[in-house]
Amino acid sequence: MAVERLLKDEATEEKGDRARMASFVGAMAITDLVKTTLGPKGMDKILQSTGRGHNVTVTNDGATILKSLHIDNPSAKKKRTSLTLAPDISKVQDDEVGDGTTSVVVLAGELLREAEKLVNQKIHPMTIIAGYRLAAECARNALLQKAKDNKQDPDKFKSDLMKIAMTTLSSKILSQDKEQFAKLAVDAVLRLKGSTNLESIHIIKKAGGSLKDSFLDEGFILDKKIGIGQPKRIESAKILVANTAMDTDKVKIYGARVRVDSMAKVAEIEGAEKEKMREKVQKIIAHGVNCFVNRQLIYNFPEELFADAGILAIEHADFEGIERLALVTGGEIASTFDNPESVKLGHCKLIEEIMIGEDKLIHFSGVEMGQACTIVLRGASSHVLDEAERSLHDALCVLSQTMNDSRVLLGGGWPEMVMAKEVDDLARKTPGKKSHAIEAFSRALQAIPTIIAENAGLDSAEMISQLRAEHHNDTTNAGIDIISGGVGDMEKLGISESFKVKQAVLLSATEAAEMILRVDEIITCAPRKRDNRM
């Protein structure tokens, strides 16, 4: 007889069609889950945490939904392998271009749905893959031809950016105030001057007020307090950013202790410790600074010394805050103070205390690094704020990508229809079984506008056929106009998307679909024994 047991206890194995079906089903289940969030009228999901506090998140960000989701799926053990793929591609999309996270999953799901039909017609998965590859290449070329580049014309470019930002935001919670936020995001990204380092854009969330009260601030805002008795406003500040103990410099040798034989000696040691601290403070002051920001606590004694010297001292700034502060003011984080000349100080024009909502914050304006800015988000509740931050982050990502690759496409299902048309043409020209796969690819592409229309409560079949007819004409700008509920001119409506996002959606969705198609066996390893934590 053959090998009796190849696998461990509880490990299972599925082969051939069954395996393929299982992975298809899993991927499609995921797709169905997120597809209602697609488009400007997409719906939101509640993510209810089963962990402590039963936190509730309301979101329609595909990446967020999938990220939270893939962690557990106890009942669908068999599907898990393929299930994890979908969140992965959406995560990659999120990291790379920041937007289109839902689109990529939906497109991959649709490709698989089509592939499944083909497999049922006894077409070999490899043939399907070959067809998909051809189709993807063709679709990409179609996009390349249609993409516009306005880099040379700054005004037009800026309006392109605005349009892209508005299009991205229109599917998010910020849609009602999209103009304001689009402007906010564009201004912030333009300040970056081409770098994609989003770190110098600092987002502060403060509950209270409404989303409309959000604003962009040139400079840096630190959510900390100024020490007692110290100046609350400093002009042309020289800032020393440090990470050093300002309580006491303890001798860190284990078990170190002093033995004395009188109280006076104890007092002397205490005095010496104080003196040491004073020296440290003197050294810091000797740097010629008038603002000192420390990551660790500053005790009362040094705080008073700083106050006496008229230095603004900020204690207990968090890691992120201090790194960012060092970055934007052009300083370095120091931890020893013996060589004043080797420490790079940060500079800014003005430090002052400002009030946002009910909290006092410290505002650094006129910082050295002109790119830096802070976006203060205001909103009714933490749900709104979190979702607003996610949305804004997406918009910022897309914009900064567009700064580098300034090619722009129209939105509203237009690119999908353009691609679908070209792919259809290709299918007609291609002989052999592959052409079925290419045709299927075109259908999958058309599913995106279909879903957008469906989510908006429109008659999707009607819309798609109208769109297809319009797109028979090569120069059309037709897409779905959600607001009026018909087919509209995307150019006139100002709905644009970044070429880079679309390309990434197309390519990674195809790759993901291909990967799942290639699967013909699923081996589920025996689960590690652990307490029932789920």
Place this chain on the structure above:
Amino acid sequence: MAAVAPAPAPRGSSSKTESYTDTKRRDDVRQANILAARAVADAVRTSLGPKGMDKMIASANGEVIITNDGATILNKMEVLQPAAKMLVDLSRSQDAAAGDGTTTVVVLAGSLLRGSLSLLSAGVHPTAVSDALHRLALRAVDILHGMAIPLELSDRDALIKSAATSLNSKVVSQYSSLLAPLAVDAVLSVVDPAHPDLVDLRDVKIVKKLGGTVDDTELVKGLVFDKKVSHSAGGPTRVENAKIAVIQFQISPPKTDIEQSIVVSDYTQMDRILREERNYILGMVKKIKATGCNVLLIQKSILRDAVTDLSLHYLAKAKILVIKDVERDEIEFVTKTLNCLPIANIEHFREEKLGFANCVEEVSIGDGKIVKITGIKDMGRTTTVLVRGSNQLVLDEAERSLHDALCVLKPKEFIWTPIYILHGMLRCLVNKKFLIAGGGAPEIEMSRQLGAWAKELQGMESYCIKEFAEALEVIPYTLAENAGLNPIAIVTELRNRHAQGEINTGINVRKGQITNILEENVVQPLLVSTSAITLATECVRMILKIDDIITVR
């Protein structure tokens, strides 16, 4: 996930069937959400308005709370259903934004949800409903602005009226005439006329003291410590022409950061150590005395004793009044009020760091003692409210358990409520210097104008807005209902009066009839009404847009 999302449709089924099942599931989730949220709204509905009822909440740890503050009720309810939870958050947001109207906003949201549900069942797409709500909110805010009455910050009477209105619906309503002016004065005294937007509530300190009645609550121009003077060694308890030092070091034997031990080898050394300790402390006290300081406020220290019996003794000899264990968080407030600097080291003990006051004295009130510092020279923009209270506040229930719960909760709540409201008011005064009539007048007016507007619109939007305009009437309806009036008669009459142009007509709950509510001085800040309508619509829209609940870890 498995619980919510049924297994994917069987293979080979046409896409049409699939989308059909999908839609069904979405509606189910949405309906469940709306019903849950409405259940929450119904729970607080009866506590709306001056004659609203209170709720008794028995929490898990046996504490019993009686309140009719919407935010408090909802907070303690511990709801689990996510949509219901959003309503709880909604009232919290309203609390943060305007400080009042926490019940109103929830009741409003509940009513809007009811409207949405009937629209949805009529086949309107949720996004269409949501869009209509958004337009409605914008329009409603415009209408409210149209009704508003401008107000100046200097108009103390108007501020008091507004505070009194909001207090009328609280447990402490019988004290509204006392507390309202007090709260107004407290807040006004911390407002910097140059920057009215920079009001920091932390500049108002509330000191609670049991005993006495609410009538004894007072505003103290100066500082109050809920502490005794440390006079175990017979130090003074009253000092006039005080020179006050706030110190952050300790008057006790020295202690080093490095581990240390004193080695004593014979008897004579022991004596010497004691002597040295005495000298050390005496030296410190002498230095303090040399600056003319006669009141010491000592920051609490966790590392070592702030004062010892010995140092207290010397300080008493030097006629220095000592207050110990001042929290570090309070130091900023204290120094700001006294206009002095904290001193962290004996070496820095200089006269220019001291603060001056006419009188520092220990006063015994009720069953405890407090220290009052009054007549502070160059006092900072801070104020202290000394709150007194006892079981007088407990409505009529005299049970012991209740008494305890209320005493703990109420003094804090009842003084903060007006101050919060005022704070919200001041904030909105910077942007929108307006007050608006209370008593359901704004809601009826909104409902009327929006109803008229709906007739000008076309299509789905008109239909939705008409529905929601009617939903707004829930506020006057509930107010009347809670006051034991005939709600239908009241609402219809209100409608009638408003149609005749009397836009400030509202329900006068005290008289039980409809009057011009402005003449009755029932006013509230515009912000309360505007934020109630915007937040309620925002929340309803969010609930409508949700089509699935996903359980994650």
